[in-house]
Amino acid sequence: MCELTAMYWIWKNVICAKIDVVGLEHYRRRFILPKNWKNAFVFDKADAILPVPLFVNPSIMGNYVDRHERKPWNSMMANLKEIHGADIYEDAGRFFENTGCYSPCNMMIARSDVFAKACEFVFPVIFAVMKDVGTINDSYQNRYPGFLAERLFTYFFFRNSDKYRICFADKSFLN
Template identity: 35%
Template sequence: MDTRMYIMAHKKFQVPDKNGYIPLQVGSALNEDLGYQKDDTGIQISAKNKTYCELTGMYWIWKNIQCDNVGICHYRRYFVQDELLTIEYMEQCLKKYDIIVPDSGMTMYENVYKHYENRHKIKDLNICGEVLLQKYPKDYAAFKWSLERNFMSLGNMVITSKTLYDEYCSWLFDILFEVEKRINIENYDDYQKRVFGFLSERLFRTWLLNRPLKVREERVLFIDEQ
């Protein structure tokens, strides 16, 4: 079975010595070659990295990679138990579950909506909801419900079959590309310009909630590497 764990990175880092872990340089169209697989080949949106963050790598995998299972982690964030999850563990787990996601985080604000309002531009989240309602009305109730709770799934990390991954990406990018047409980020600072990465983290939980999936949560380790 062909199972791959792609590590999203925009800078040099210590690549784990683990079978199946593949570093992927995101935003490679905008930066010098790091010597990793780049996301600016084939069908790609690499030049959008400053606003789409790791999603440019996710898009590249969606459009250009054929495999059985695919995972997404980051150069500083990994799925772990006692150690980084092995490919063998992922494959065994996916025999029982449809998808592996990070364990849920909890915002200290009243709910996810208030968290976004305090950290980002709330009008962007509202516009995202409008687009979702127009394009995927059956998912809108799950979107509203998730925003009214205080559990979050951050990082755009996932392990699942490539078939299910492709289904998610088709849904996600259809929404985000329309949101991109409706918001003006010209005067945003560099952090807030990462808006599509922020929105996707809220959309991921919406997508999970409204599909009949067996979900497995795994712990995420943050490596404080500069």
């Protein structure tokens, strides 16, 4: 599950250690943060830092189904409905069809409780999709859990934008 493996481990092992702020970058993708970035959490200005959203055309859904196999997307939507209910399914469907921006790379720095809520929303859906879809023989397409999670985390923070203060940070790609 690529970076989702580490994210899941943090959720299940570090959150319970009562750490205030947790996060995840990659070995080749790093946030570009000011030296005083921690003050955003100390002075209650942020609940989460996410990567600056990417714009995709024609929409989040359209971009995904144009570039990836459709079966994981269909399974994700069906499992959203099954796990989180019809209201979430309908709202997410509108969001994915009408929005062209998402935060890529499954990177996040967040208050522990916010990190946990995001994981509670995303991982049950991802695990259900993996059960439905299984392994895809193409190594790039088989990264579908990570590709779907990027979209689900973006939706989670959109849906909860009235609850959580989100800051965005640029990222760098290392060779």
